[in-house]
Amino acid sequence: MEKFEFTKEELAVIDEIIAKYPNPQPAVMPVLWMAQDKFGHVEPDVQKLVANTLGLPESHVHGVATFYTQYYKERKGKYVLDVCTSFSCQACGAYDTLHYIEDKLGIKAGDTTEDGMFSIQSVECLGACGYAPMMQITNDIYVNHLTKEKIDTVIEDLKKDKLPEFEPIPLVQNREIAQEK
Amino acid sequence: MAEIFIDNNRYEFEGPTKVLQFILDQGLELPFFCYHPSLSIPANCRQCYVEAGQPVMNRETGKYEVDEEGNRVIRFFPKLMTACSLDATDGMVIKTHVTSELVRRGQKDVLEFILINHPLDCPICDQAGECPLQIQTYKYGPEGSRFEHKKVHKPKRIQLGPRVVLDAERCINCTRCVRFTEEVSKSNQLTIVQRGDKNYPVTAPGTEFDDPYSINTVDICPVGALTSSDFRFKARVWEMSSTPSLDITNGKGCSVDVWTRDNLVMRITPRHNPHINDYWMPDAGREAYKIYNENRISRPDLNIDGDKVKSSWNNALLTIAENLDTVKPSEILVLGSGYGSVEDNYVLGKFFSVLGQEQAHFVPNILAGTGDNFLISDDQAPNTNGCRFLGFNELKPDSINKEITSGKYKTIIVLQEDIVGRNLITTQDLSNVFMVYLGTNNNDTSRFANVTIPVTTAIEHVGSYVNVDGRVQRSMPAKETVYTDRRINLEMSMGRLDHFGTRFDNWVSDKNKVDCIPAWEFFVRLAHEMNKEFQYNDVREIISEISLTNKHFSGVSYERMDNELGIDLVNKQKEELNLA
Ligand code: SF4
Numbered sequence: 001m002e003k004f005e006f007t008k009e010e011l012a013v014i015d016e017i018i019a020k021y022p023n024p025q026p027a028v029m030p031v032l033w034m035a036q037d038k039f040g041h042v043e044p045d046v047q048k049l050v051a052n053t054l055g056l057p058e059s060h061v062h063g064v065a066t067f068y069t070q071y072y073k074e075r076k077g078k079y080v081l082d083v084c085t086s087f088s089c090q091a092c093g094a095y096d097t098l099h100y101i102e103d104k105l106g107i108k109a110g111d112t113t114e115d116g117m118f119s120i121q122s123v124e125c126l127g128a129c130g131y132a133p134m135m136q137i138t139n140d141i142y143v144n145h146l147t148k149e150k151i152d153t154v155i156e157d158l159k160k161d162k163l164p165e166f167e168p169i170p171l172v173q174n175r176e177i178a179q180e181k
Numbered sequence: 182m183a184e185i186f187i188d189n190n191r192y193e194f195e196g197p198t199k200v201l202q203f204i205l206d207q208g209l210e211l212p213f214f215c216y217h218p219s220l221s222i223p224a225n226c227r228q229c230y231v232e233a234g235q236p237v238m239n240r241e242t243g244k245y246e247v248d249e250e251g252n253r254v255i256r257f258f259p260k261l262m263t264a265c266s267l268d269a270t271d272g273m274v275i276k277t278h279v280t281s282e283l284v285r286r287g288q289k290d291v292l293e294f295i296l297i298n299h300p301l302d303c304p305i306c307d308q309a310g311e312c313p314l315q316i317q318t319y320k321y322g323p324e325g326s327r328f329e330h331k332k333v334h335k336p337k338r339i340q341l342g343p344r345v346v347l348d349a350e351r352c353i354n355c356t357r358c359v360r361f362t363e364e365v366s367k368s369n370q371l372t373i374v375q376r377g378d379k380n381y382p383v384t385a386p387g388t389e390f391d392d393p394y395s396i397n398t399v400d401i402c403p404v405g406a407l408t409s410s411d412f413r414f415k416a417r418v419w420e421m422s423s424t425p426s427l428d429i430t431n432g433k434g435c436s437v438d439v440w441t442r443d444n445l446v447m448r449i450t451p452r453h454n455p456h457i458n459d460y461w462m463p464d465a466g467r468e469a470y471k472i473y474n475e476n477r478i479s480r481p482d483l484n485i486d487g488d489k490v491k492s493s494w495n496n497a498l499l500t501i502a503e504n505l506d507t508v509k510p511s512e513i514l515v516l517g518s519g520y521g522s523v524e525d526n527y528v529l530g531k532f533f534s535v536l537g538q539e540q541a542h543f544v545p546n547i548l549a550g551t552g553d554n555f556l557i558s559d560d561q562a563p564n565t566n567g568c569r570f571l572g573f574n575e576l577k578p579d580s581i582n583k584e585i586t587s588g589k590y591k592t593i594i595v596l597q598e599d600i601v602g603r604n605l606i607t608t609q610d611l612s613n614v615f616m617v618y619l620g621t622n623n624n625d626t627s628r629f630a631n632v633t634i635p636v637t638t639a640i641e642h643v644g645s646y647v648n649v650d651g652r653v654q655r656s657m658p659a660k661e662t663v664y665t666d667r668r669i670n671l672e673m674s675m676g677r678l679d680h681f682g683t684r685f686d687n688w689v690s691d692k693n694k695v696d697c698i699p700a701w702e703f704f705v706r707l708a709h710e711m712n713k714e715f716q717y718n719d720v721r722e723i724i725s726e727i728s729l730t731n732k733h734f735s736g737v738s739y740e741r742m743d744n745e746l747g748i749d750l751v752n753k754q755k756e757e758l759n760l761a
């Protein structure tokens with residue numbers, strides 16, 4: 001069985017994190033992040049490692065880990081497509097987008113493709129309601145104003161390990177087009 | 182004193198108090214789910230909404246401002262407040278559903294939200310009949326739901342641990358169970374997972390909810406989400422009658438309610454007693470129903486050439502009387518027990534002192550290291566201190582064997598102590614003495630005794646028990662014996678079935694009544710058989726005699742035990758001194 005451990009250096013970082021707060025509870029989130037960065041997931045054994053490192057009950061860490069879709073409680077594909085299906089996105093066709101991606105990759109939300117390249121998750125609001133429908137890639141870059149064409153390009157690019165560019169979206173009042181109208 | 186106005190009535194209060202707790206203390210009603218007086222306050226269910234306001238104080242004059250009509254100007258909080266988390270302040274004005282349309286609307290809407298994904302399976306739910314969600318929906322809820330979509334489905338029948346089953350769909354995520362494991366039992370075994378409409382409580386992966394106090398979460402769960410694996414589907418709440426009693430499975434003696442149906446104990450739940458157990462009890466104590474229901478000794482047994490033969494009461498009495506006539510008082514070993522009540526032990530001791538054997542003994546059953554300094558004690562018996570206070574001689578577990586094999590004794594009388602089962606003595610060592618065993622359940626001692634007398638359990642008689650901290654409580658009859666009748670004995674409670682069932686129904690029967698009598702009553706009968714002056718008509722006579730003659734028990738009465746939730750016998754004198 002795979003063993004999960006933090007190195008001495010990592011433990012020192014964790015101690016610094018803990019020192020910032022009056023008790024170790026708030027350190028759960030940053031330490032879960034560290035663990036996920038290191039192991040690629042926070043499976044139960046990793047959750048246990050985090051709990052033991054912080055001296056907290058396992059149940060507590062488990063509760064935090066399951067609350068956020070950003071923590072991967074199981075091994076995921078190389079690229080995780082977090083498609084927002086909360087209200088604003090939903091109103092702008094998020095389910096159509098989601099189903100399009102599902103059909104395209106031949107898996108359902110929550111699953112991972114056989115080649116281990118992609119996972120799809122249907123997630124709650126990512127705070128980008130103004131650019132709905134949208135998705136986030138592996139807890140990183142946002143892809144906004146999703147269309148079928150855009151999805152096609154993004155997925156083709158990802159297959160070549162090319163992440164989409166960050167696209168700045170100016171506020172509506174600053175957009176020239178918006179002003180012209 | 183500080184004052185608070187609730188629905189236009191003025192109340193006075195002292196010290197810090199939360200508005201909800203204060204309302205409940207006044208005997209008023211306000212619906213709530215997540216609040217529990219012995220847990221922290223998360224204010225997450227939002228059911229306890231009230232309108233709250235405070236009088237406006239003029240900072241310069243330090244006086245309350247008044248309007249033209251001379252009434253105080255009240256500044257209300259802009260939104261409804263959760264009464265459970267709101268501190269009462271001087272002059273506060275509270276409007277509940279009694280006077281506020283807004284609060285009524287708030288309560289309705291919160292319930293509508295809570296019920297959106299609730300399965301509404303009350304007809305098959307164990308909690309029905311004692312379910313805060315059911316009751317409050319009837320009283321304060323909306324008539325219907327505007328939610329037309331498919332309900333969210335969540336896991337059902339999850340065996341959280343050996344004794345607790347979860348139906349996640351019924352859960353309203355009040356977090357009472359989680360807080361219980363964090364704050365009371367401190368096992369930290371539960372957590373809420375997921376978020377939004379998908380959340381529910383479980384243990385961390387790969388772990389079990391095996392907390393020795395786990396079933397308390399079933400009691401405090403305000404819905405039927407957590408159920409006891411043992412009691413599940415056994416009885417509807419309204420079919421049972423409940424009787425106050427105490428836990429007999431360890432020395433702490435938690436206050437409990439015993440729930441019976443057709444004279445079988447269906448479940449045991451903790452009863453609030455701030456002096457002993459607050460709202461809680463250990464899971465092990467709930468298993469006591471087996472002691473009450475199963476493997477009971479019914480009718481006396483005689484041992485004839487190694488075979489146990491059922492006998493009549495008269496025959497048993499005669500056999501014992503004959504034996505006692507042939508032995509000298511000093512040849513009788515009288516063994517009381519922490520499993521018997523104060524009254525039974527007292528009468529046992531008194532009876533034999535009338536015969537001339539002044540000293541009774543007992544062997545405490547204390548298993549060092551099994552307790553947890555909370556509600557589980559090292560002491561396994563509910564009345565060890567009772568025996569001590571009665572002046573019984575405390576024998577070490579290893580010394581009883583010596584006593585008996587010394588040949589000093591020809592007859593031994595054992596009250597409710599399984600000396601063979603506890604390995605205090607072997608049957609071989611007992612073979613030269615005549616043993617009378619008075620007990621409730623068949624065990625190794627009863628099987629070997631020359632005469633076995635069935636006596637009542639704590640829930641078939643009135644009896645006092647002194648716990649490890651020296652607090653005396655009493656039990657009440659909850660289960661009928663062949664000789665008692667709940668329609669006549671006003672101390673016994675009557676459930677619906679007890680009231681309306683008849684012998685001709687198939688849910689009422691005589692088969693669960695045990696043929697046994699209280700041990701004290703047996704000694705009274707034995708005295709008659711032996712033509713001795715020895716009479717008690719009723720257990721109250723015994724306790725009042727004890728309270729008059731034994732300094733430990735001075736001033737003790739059933740009324741006081743009932744009203745004061747038990748009496749502290751150890752610190753009693755100190756308390757009285759403080760008062761003076
Ligand atoms: S299982 Fe019961 S006690 Fe626990 S959170 Fe759900 S409703 Fe509350």
Ligand code: FES
Nearest residue numbers: 084089125126128
């Ligand atoms: S609803 Fe999709 S980002 Fe807010």
Ligand code: FES
Nearest residue numbers: 224226227229265
């Ligand atoms: S009881 Fe006040 S919010 Fe739940």
